[in-house]
Amino acid sequence: MNWLDTILQGVLLGGLYGLFAAGLSLVFGIMRLVNLAHGDLIVLAAFLILVLVTTLGLDPFVAALIAMPLMFAIGWGLQYFLLNRTLGKDILPPLLVTFGLSIVIQNGLLEGFSADSRRVFAGSLESASVNLGPVTAGIMPLMTFVSAVAVIVCLNQLIYRTSVGRAFRATSDDPVTAGLMGIRPQRIFAMATGLAMVVVTIAALYLGTRANFDPTSGPARLIYAFEAVIIGGLGSLWGTLAGGIILGVAQTLGAAINPEWQILAGHLAFLAVLLFKPRGLFPRAAD
């Protein structure tokens, strides 16, 4: 058994989970919104990319670039007109509304696209790999990982270095007082969800080129995304990536022992982290 390879593959898988989770983490961190439709939104974005690729004959990466503003708009509208009404102390309304949304998206896509498995083709990139001494890594998984890191660097720059980022954090602390500073919380939240949807589009690009997807393949990975967010701690994006990597490595290590343990090992790693750090690895000081 090649331990080095197992761990490398686990880390790369963690990049994928981190990417799935980054948007969720952003939304969860700023609005305490548990978005059960996150997985379905990734699938929605994947279909959007697919449509752009097949109708306009675009390269998937170009298609994703075009899909980003569209998804931003969808996210913005969703938050502004729907999800903002559910925010509050109670976690049930967002839970229920996003679950409803998840069902609506899934079945809407089913009506529109049928249950067929789809794929976005990335050409020869798909099977390309680089040799890193004792191990080989696929180019696509590497790109996924690098994209996850890049996304998190960018989001962190935005949140901690810009005035919009300050507004995000302030609104997250106290929307009413943020209003007194001239911040429109409804729009800040909408913008945050819009941004999350841009990240979702990137995640969708890698989901769609990596494996088949169909309208119902969203929820399967939702739980990993949540686990990554929670392991990392509320509001910490690097923590989310770390959470993804912990899950990924736990899964590949578990699978190396016996594939029966693959997914179980990821969940057990999650439970173990929470047992010792109930607020995740890098919790925010306040709240």
Place this chain on the structure above:
Amino acid sequence: MALLETRGLTASYGDFQALFGVDITVGAGETIAIIGANGAGKTTLMRSISGVLANAASSILYRDEPIGALPAPDILARGIAMVPEGRKLFPSLSVEENLLIGNYGRKVDGPWTLESVFSLFPVLKERRDNPATALSGGQQQMVAIGRGLMSNPAVLLCDEISLGLAPVVVRDIYAAFPRIRETGASIVIVEQDIAQALKVADRVYCMMEGRVTLFGRAADLSRNDIHKAYFGTDHHELA
């Protein structure tokens, strides 16, 4: 001429009516104190003016424009800033960031910049990178005032800035007010400490149970008048 004016302002929380027809006026460059016991409706008045609570459009006029129905960010954009009761600093932001966010919705040139706020409250400069919640209560209040000033408002509303602060700290904070006045801004101070209020204010409004029960120039009001308006009893009844 009145810069800011409320006309028959009413406000309710659900079924509970907190204000019953409040009229106040604030002139340019004037400092107004609003006093009254707990629950008199002072905070409600501030929240109505600053747009946190929605009201009838015409019940609040600013430069003759009806602004009663506008949301908070629009009010700030017009130049009315608020220092809320209980300070309400943002715990995720550092001291400096708390100040910087004060002009998020209104970036106009004026006397107040990060530097001039730091010169008003020098202790904040030393702690600029600390999380705002790591400061003492008095220092937090300074951040809250500084944050209100950052948008260079024409009217600054201050709700209970001495609440729960030790008298020494209160004195330090009030020491800053003359310099704020010098810049020409109007100030509305909500205060329970009557003596303090009378010291800084040009005019005083006294509120009880959602109504203005007394108003006039600070210098003209007798302590007994105020007492009666404030507590509903004569001063001499006090032991």
Place this chain on the structure above:
Amino acid sequence: MTMAIPSFTVETRTRASTLSAAAIIALLLLAFAAPFIVSRGVIQDLFFILTMLVLAQNWNLLAGYAGLISVGQQVFVGFGAYTMFGGVILFGIDPVVAILIAGLFSVALAIPTAFFTFRLYGPYFAIGTWVVAEVVRLLLAQWKALGGGTGTSLPRDATRDMMGVGAMRDVFGMKASQAGDALTYWLALILVVATIGFIYGLLRSKQGLGLAAVRDNEQAARAVGVDARRMKTLVYLATAFMTGIAGALIYVQKARISPDAAFSVTDWTAYVIFIVVIGGIGTIEGPILGVIIFFLLQNLLADYGSWYLLMLGLLGIAIMLFAPRGLWGLFSERTGIQLFPVRRVLKGGPLNLTHRGGPHG
């Protein structure tokens, strides 16, 4: 301090509740006689309604009264069902007995689960319970004797020779499958009555008051002497017991199990949450109304495939946005009618105390 105070009285009953008590008893008698009156199809529909109602009441107790929003209640449905299958297939226990054992095993599972999940709050608790359910599902999927991931079926003879079926065949002259249906239906009915009785009794007791206090403000509750942790644990274990029993009962009737089906988060938790929210969270009446609406919707729209689910999703969203207290909440607010009042109203004394608090929760 010692001035004479006109005597006070405390009341919880309302006129509607007195009337409803009578109506409920009549309804129950009718329900018990149902297998002799209506067709098997109706009995099976009623069985579905009753078992979903048990799940809904339990989730409501957990979320609406104890503030514990779990998305992992399927763990007890699945575990209860698997315990029952294990008992019947591997140990030859009678299914009816195995159902009770399933409840006990669910409680046994709930103890370590509570130890873990009670360290978490709010959304963390919700996700934590979900992950625990997944872990149990994956572990049971490795249990080859019960079919692993494939699942397994209950032997035909087991349900056919179930306790009581023989007697019912002899006494009422029913066919075996009909007798089986009637038996599971009666068990479900008893379970519903026991569940609602237990919850209502709890809410009217001192413990129920403490529970409401914990839900509203845990810190303050502790400060007035309420053992918040014990209270929540009690509720959690009780719901595990009843949910486990319901799970076992459902699968006696289904006779086929697989990990994916028995631990389905959609079937056993998401739909249950829908039922509670549509009906009205934090009331006993809400889940009852919710389950009826859910059933009707499912029957009216089930043949429209994905449109049905789409509609259900939209309905859930609409209710949450426009009637967050659910349909019963809307109704109760308008009319003031409560069938299961728990509010302690102070009457008498120096003033005429007429103001009422409305429903709990």
Place this chain on the structure above:
Amino acid sequence: MAILELDGVSKKFGALTVAEQISFAVCEGEALGIIGPNGAGKSTLFNLITGNIAADSGTIRFLGSDVTRTPPMARCLSGMGRTFQIPQPFEKLTVFENLLVAGAFGSRRREAEVSDRCAEILVDTGLIDKANVLAGGLSLLQRKRLELARALATEPKLLLLDEIAGGLTEGECRSLVATIRAIHARGVAVIWIEHVLHALNSVVERLLVLHFGRVIGIGKPQDIMASRDVREIYLGIEI
């Protein structure tokens, strides 16, 4: 005999020391006042006594037994009743039910046995006409009264009051003082944190002054008020 003894109790929040080597004792039936500037650690001291916050070091004895590590619930059951500075009502229960919870659990009795007493407390604290109103609908003032009423319902031997007189009208303040005196007269020990000194001084037998988490004075109110330290730190040097 001492009902409550603190010996060398310390607590830090990160770098911030909020209680440093605090030692004092309260005798059975005594009334002790605590004063100190905002942020001095008064409420934290209450939280340490009631167990809402665990002490870093030191011991707390209540009624002769060491309670340093017992949870708040157990301390309440052994006879500590408290109010919160920021009222924490059970919002979806009625005022009467708020008291019932406290009465039934705090004094370990059945609901029926305590309901009369709860009603009496409501009469005493002036909340009787709100008995069947949801506590979430109360005003701040009423919430503070509810805090007091709820604490009383637990039948405490030691009552801890945190700033319950702020902002009362003179008349209300007098009736509050009378209520507390009556409780005290029945032999209940009281510790009262208050900024309203004249109210405090008309009840307590001793005053304790807290500053930056340290006890800087404890003794008869007149002596404390006269001490130079207290005047400088708490009231400002100008006096």
Place this chain on the structure above:
Amino acid sequence: APAIAQDAAIKLGYVSPQTGPLAAFGEADKFVIDSFLTTTKSMGLNYEVVVKDSQSNPNRAAEVAKELIVTDEVNLILVASTPETTNPVATTCEAEEMPCISTVAPWQPWFIGQQGNPGDPTSWKPFNYAYHFFWGLEDVISVFTNMWAQIETNKKVGGLFPNDGDGNAWGDKVVGFPPVLEKMGYGLIDPGRYQNMTDDFSAQINAFKSGQCEIITGVVIPPDFTTFWNQAKQQGFAPKIASIGKALLFPQTVEALGNAGHNLSSEVWWTPSHPFKSSLTGESATQVAAAFTKATNRPWTQPIGFAHALFELAVDAMKRAGDPKDGDAVAQAIAATKLDTLVGPIAWDGKGLPPFAAKNIAKTPLVGGQWRLKDGGGYDLVITDNKTAPNIPVGGKMEAIA
């Protein structure tokens, strides 16, 4: 002569996954049922079909089966496609004494999967009302090994078996691939059961690489196969042969692999070139497939033939049963079936089956095929081995994956 009363319609219940992840299996249902109803009408037969969707959900499948029996009071239930749908329905029918014909699931997961304790053969019992026709693992094993024999390899095989109904049966140490492969001299590397919807197959790939496998086999759901196949290429694992069940049944899923689908091989249960005719309409396989493509504008799929055959069997059994309302008579009629259908001759005579399954299973022929890229894009399924059913013509020889 049909002794069926013209006035009372015969009610058939039909359950299949029409929505959800397995919906590809149910795609042809509407077409098949529509043409069945037109045909029977024109023949003067009075049939009614109540269609239920299992939504790919076993809970739902059991529920709708009950509904069909109890509420719709159907006379016979037909069920198709994967153990997740067939097993709950068959179990329900058996318990309710409702005759049931089931198909499109290898018979082992169907039969053994419905036994209380699948691990204990002595406890297995035959059914009285549930009947199944399809091929079994022994068929797919011989089809696969026959295909493999056409190409020079080191006989090292990597197995991908998930922890689900099919995977557990295929990978079973007694009835599945392992014992047979061992007997035939193949070395099987089976890393263990994995969960469906796995995101990473590096453990398996590492195992196959270090075991120098040149052949890959298994029964995989489509998304998982894509993940596996991509990862294998990225990690430099290139087997000569990949014969995979389930994942490669439908042209859409192969197309989803892009060019990487070329020369992947799979079991083939039905194609338009199968030399069989419908006992109902007399149409050949080619004609039925063409009619489907014409009606729906979609390429033909394998379940068409089997869905059609289900209805052929139903009509045949009802004809012989006398009273369609008599469940026992219908069940007996099914057991006595001898019919040449669109998927080949069917009879529950125990041919080619172990004694325990003889009563309830009828086998249909199975061959093997490879997907070949067409010049203009898209794929053709070419039959490359017919040793198991020589009457089905081959279209070419096996080719190694480039």
